[in-house]
Amino acid sequence: MLLLVAAALGFIYTAATEKGMFAHLPPxxxxxxxxxxxxxxxxxxxxxxxxxxxxxxxxxxxxxxxFKLGHIRRAINIPLRMYETKKSILDAIPKxxxxxxxxxxxxxxxxxxxxxxxAKDGYTxxxxxxxxxxxxxxxxxxxxxxx
Amino acid sequence: MKNLLSNPQLVLVSRVFIGLLFIVSSLDKIxxxxxxxxxxxxxxxxxxxxxxxxxxxxPWVELLCGFAVLFGVLLRGSSLLLSTMLAxxxxxxxxxxxxxxxxSCGCFTQDPAAGHIGWMKVVQNTTLFVxxxxxxxxxxxxxxxxxxxxxxxxx
Numbered sequence: 001m002l003l004l005v006a007a008a009l010g011f012i013y014t015a016a017t018e019k020g021m022f023a024h025l026p027p028x029x030x031x032x033x034x035x036x037x038x039x040x041x042x043x044x045x046x047x048x049x050x051x052x053x054x055x056x057x058x059x060x061x062x063x064x065x066x067f068k069l070g071h072i073r074r075a076i077n078i079p080l081r082m083y084e085t086k087k088s089i090l091d092a093i094p095k096x097x098x099x100x101x102x103x104x105x106x107x108x109x110x111x112x113x114x115x116x117x118x119a120k121d122g123y124t125x126x127x128x129x130x131x132x133x134x135x136x137x138x139x140x141x142x143x144x145x146x147x
Numbered sequence: 148m149k150n151l152l153s154n155p156q157l158v159l160v161s162r163v164f165i166g167l168l169f170i171v172s173s174l175d176k177i178x179x180x181x182x183x184x185x186x187x188x189x190x191x192x193x194x195x196x197x198x199x200x201x202x203x204x205x206p207w208v209e210l211l212c213g214f215a216v217l218f219g220v221l222l223r224g225s226s227l228l229l230s231t232m233l234a235x236x237x238x239x240x241x242x243x244x245x246x247x248x249x250x251s252c253g254c255f256t257q258d259p260a261a262g263h264i265g266w267m268k269v270v271q272n273t274t275l276f277v278x279x280x281x282x283x284x285x286x287x288x289x290x291x292x293x294x295x296x297x298x299x300x301x302x
Contacts, residue, residue, distance in 0.1 A: 001224075002208065002215065002228060003208060003228070005207075006210075006211050007204045010203040010205075011204075013177070014180055014203050020181050021184075044185065045188070045199060048188065139189060140189050140249070
């Protein structure tokens with residue numbers, strides 16, 4: 001009985017307060033995407049699931065210096081400001097492959113802007129991991145350093 | 148041993164300690180279920196769809212069991228639930244330690260910078276496990292809501 005009541009209270013509370021599994025990720029205002037509709041945001045849990053499934057390519061929008069210090073394992077680096085010169089890295093990746101853009105976390109918007117550029121360049125399945133590097137490392141998920 | 152299980156003062160102290168402990172430890176998890184889910188994920192023992200469900204239900208189980216133990220209502224059922232949870236937590240911590248994981252416990256605070264798991268946590272959990280088992284086998288209702296209700300019925 002305690003278990004049933006606890007489960008009911010848990011679901012009612014988290015749904016009513018929109019926390020945990022019922023949390024809504026913040027919508028991206030068009031002002032941050034140059035008026036374009038930004039790709040969907042995913043939570044850390046979803047990012048981890050995509051990472052573990054091996055179906056996604058993580059694209060790090062941060063500066064090369066930060067990327068070398070540490071990044072999501074197997075991620076590629078396309079700093080937002082160097083998009084035009086670095087986007088050739090993506091040439092080998094099919095246009096329908098899932099790309100997940102990320103940057104430092106909630107305080108940065110590079111991932112949003114990068115995802116819009118990727119979508120404009122014809123990538124059909126682009127998502128944004130808005131929690132980014134800070135959420136990933138806070139959860140002790142796999143990372144790499146580039147020497 | 149029989150004397151200990153029937154000692155109302157000892158049972159009361161154990162009930163207050165365990166009850167308050169689980170009530171307090173549930174609060175941070177209820178306030179931030181996402182952080183608790185991340186702590187569960189870090190143990191790397193469950194499929195990715197489970198931590199969110201556990202983070203939704205388990206803190207409320209802790210809270211309700213905490214109150215039940217504190218007031219001596221459904222004492223056997225709630226202390227059995229708590230001892231089962233503690234046994235599972237302890238096994239999870241041991242498994243993480245054996246795999247060399249350096250993760251935060253997710254026990255009392257969801258701050259990732261808080262203390263990480265260690266063998267001391269195993270000792271701590273085992274002690275709590277013994278205490279909850281003690282409450283399960285205790286056979287006194289003294290200083291409980293049940294005793295209060297029984298007294299008011301006979302009065």
